[in-house]
Amino acid sequence: AQTVTQSQPEMSVQEAETVTLSCTYDTSESDYYLFWYKQPPSRQMILVIRQEAYKQQNATENRFSVNFQKAAKSFSLKISDSQLGDAAMYFCAYIGGGSNYKLTFGKGTLLTVNP
Amino acid sequence: NAGVTQTPKFRILKIGQSMTLQCTQDMNHNYMYWYRQDPGMGLKLIYYSVGAGITDKGEVPNGYNVSRSTTEDFPLRLELAAPSQTSVYFCASRPGTGDNEKLFFGSGTQLSVL
Numbered sequence: 001a002q003t004v005t006q007s008q009p010e011m012s013v014q015e016a017e018t019v020t021l022s023c024t025y026d027t028s029e030s031d032y033y034l035f036w037y038k039q040p041p042s043r044q045m046i047l048v049i050r051q052e053a054y055k056q057q058n059a060t061e062n063r064f065s066v067n068f069q070k071a072a073k074s075f076s077l078k079i080s081d082s083q084l085g086d087a088a089m090y091f092c093a094y095i096g097g098g099s100n101y102k103l104t105f106g107k108g109t110l111l112t113v114n115p
Numbered sequence: 116n117a118g119v120t121q122t123p124k125f126r127i128l129k130i131g132q133s134m135t136l137q138c139t140q141d142m143n144h145n146y147m148y149w150y151r152q153d154p155g156m157g158l159k160l161i162y163y164s165v166g167a168g169i170t171d172k173g174e175v176p177n178g179y180n181v182s183r184s185t186t187e188d189f190p191l192r193l194e195l196a197a198p199s200q201t202s203v204y205f206c207a208s209r210p211g212t213g214d215n216e217k218l219f220f221g222s223g224t225q226l227s228v229l
Contacts, residue, residue: 009155035217044220045218093218101146103160105159
């Protein structure tokens with residue numbers, strides 16, 4: 001079974017600084033997708049960024065980028081120029097590209113942004 | 116489009132009561148999911164469906180039932196509520212075709228069983 005591990009229960013960053021959230025996963029599949037979701041206090045799940053395993057290029061969305069290391073099964077999220085609105089719980093998630101229909105989540109990392 | 120709509124947003128149940136959490140999506144998505152979120156535990160899959168008439172168990176199905184009579188609706192039934200079912204429940208959907216694996220989430224239901 002696929003597992004997703006986020007080893008940092010909590011992280012903090014100063015406003016305008018850069019922070020990296022860690023995620024590792026375990027799978028025997030070669031085709032899969034990885035995601036970072038943001039959950040602010042409003043409870044809404046917001047997709048931040050997604051990465052296809054077959055793409056070597058790291059995904060980027062404005063201030064958010066990933067470091068995808070397929071061989072190491074690592075998928076970290078970098079937030080540049082952190083803003084107060086980035087404060088939230090961040091979840092790493094995995095879904096197989098074959099017949100695995102289920103999205104598996106890590107336990108989350110609570111990010112605090114200090115002014 | 117409304118996306119994924121969950122009702123109710125909040126509910127308090129007494130032990131042993133039953134209720135149905137409603138979920139509907141207007142995006143014609145094939146795949147639908149029910150997750151529960153406990154504090155510090157991330158999201159755990161309860162049940163999922165790959166199309167109308169087809170459902171399957173996830174990680175934590177005990178105490179719940181689902182049905183999928185239409186593409187749009189995927190209700191979650193709690194038959195005998197227990198305190199261990201106090202949680203936030205999320206419904207989600209995705210197309211299931213092509214390479215768009217993005218999940219669309221509802222806004223969640225906060226359920227307390229006392």
